[in-house]
Amino acid sequence: MNFVKRAGTSLRARKARTVVLSGIFVVICTLLLGGFLLQAAAARQEADARRTIGVDVTVRGKGLGPAVADRLGRSAPVNRYNPVLPLKAEARGAQPLESDGPKPPGTRTGDRARHFLAVSGVRDSSMLLPFSYGSARITAGRGITPEDSGGQVAVVERRLAERNSLKVGDTVRVRSADHRRTVPLTIVGVFRDPTPDPPRWTPSHELPGNTLYTPVRVAQELGSDAAAVLSEAVFRIGSPEQAERLHAEAERLLGAGTFDFRVNDRAYRDQVRPIQQVGTFAGLIVWVIALAGALILALIVMLQVRERRDELGVLLAMGEKKRKLIGQHLVEVAAVALPAVAVAALAGQLAGQELGDALLDHRQGDVTPGQRQREPVAAGTPRAAVGPPAMDIGPVVLGKVAGIGLGISLVSTAVPGIGILRLHPRSILTHNE
Incomplete structure (x- = not known):
């Protein structure tokens, strides 16, 4: 058988x-x-x-400009990145918020500082600490995205929008601090920052309600220096092991010992x-x-x-x-x-x-x-x-x-x-x- x-x-x-x-x-x-x-x-x-989640690497340095940040952002380990270019700009056709506290002695009435807004040029507003951590959130419209790099758009704080009856789709004009350039910005989003106004008198550009986010190119246009230095650039990489490759690329572009390189992998x-x-x-x-x-x-x-x-x-x-x-x-x-x-x-x-x-x-x-x-x-x-x-x-x-x-x-x-x-x-x- x-x-x-x-x-x-x-x-x-x-x-x-x-x-x-x-x-x-x-x-x-x-x-x-x-x-x-x-x-x-x-x-x-x-x-x-x-x-x-990924791992966030924050780079700061005197030679860190938007062009260098873009080159680092195109390197192999980086999935997303966000340069931050802060500056002051004057609102045209909109009234900034004013501090309720008593002004310190020597401060002139009608000081032009109270007309300034805090403008931050960003590439991806969702990577900003207040938004990524959840303390700030978009209440109308959307945030700044990489697709806005060539546009003249803005995201404004809720208090500033309410004072000037601004909504998504409206236009606000912003003038550079040296009064040489004025840029019309279309509002694409309104966000809420829970930070309360300080009890003491504070210049208008330091009030949380006078915050405005724009693409980096708009911030460069409003700035007084074409080679503006970023306050920081945050790069999203896949794992802590890839940070060494990004550090080597930063050294090649910025020079050894000329920048601060911090890896935040706690969430990872x-x-x-x-x-x-x-x-x-x-x-x-x-x-x-x-x-x-x-x-x-x-x-x-x-x-x-x-x-x-x-x-x-x-x-x-x-x-x-x-x-x-x-x-x-x-x-x-x-x-x-x-x-x-x-x-x-x-x-x-x-x-x-x-x-x-x-x-x-x-x-x-x-x-x-x-x-x-x-x-x-x-x-x-x-x-x-x-x-x-x-x-x-x-x-x-x-x-x-x-x-x-x-x-x-x-x-x-x-x-x-x-x-x-x-x-x-x-x-x-x-x-x-």
Whole structure:
């Protein structure tokens, strides 16, 4: 009889053992599938967290201008960047807010300083600390984006907009401090800064309500120096390991020792590293389950070989080759392993998402996705809104589980196969041990 047919007959004849073996394989394959799904979900969530959180590098220096910041922003490690160019400008056709506190002695009534606004040229307002940390938020319209680099647009504070009845779509004219240039700006957004006005008299450009954000090019146009120096530039990179490459590029452009380079990876450590640990843990689970499963099944097959010595002796006496006897046991184990993969896939489809949600905690922070990218060192780390891990059972994952399952089948029959190779029909039939 063909050894494959013989394996099928053996499985039908030993239904109880077949059911037990099938149950063991289902458990092993389900655990393997869970480990692979968790690994894949951790990798996807880590990539998403890298894009959402990342690591912020703040560069400050006397030679840091908009052109240098753009060159650094185009370097390979950088995903996003935001230069900040602060200046004072005079509002035309709009009345800035004024401090309610008593003016200090010597301050002239009608001092021109009270007509100034605090203008900050930025590339991406969502990367500014007040917006990324969540203390400031857009209440109407939108913020400044990289697509606004060539436009004449502005985002104004709510108090300034309310005093002058400004809304999204209106135009405000801003004149440079030297009165040489006047730029009309279209309001694309209104934001709310919760910082209260100081109780003492403060120049108008230092009042939080007189803040206005524009693209960097507009700030350069309003500035008195074409080669303006940025107060800082913040660069978003994927991981702390990439900071060294960005530092080398900054040294090449600015010169060694001429700039301040600070890496803020606290949010990255708090949220990406735990995801990496879950992925490592899932990989360890796969190895442990594979080794333990091979050992358990090898012991089971070995016991079956001992119990079936008479059968094997008769087959050997009839001239059956030993390799076919080993093949019969391999077919018996493999025939149980393959259906177990299908059952494990069904179990993983039903319970996989709950497993990912339990081990990959995707707690939401107090801000919306994409807002929070930086946090002050002294403050608590704001949590990024990383989406839930997707536990997808694809053909690649099923192929891995099936491959490992068949590998376990091969390993579990290899050790007992050594015992089969040592069997002799005469010793089996004359000595029933």
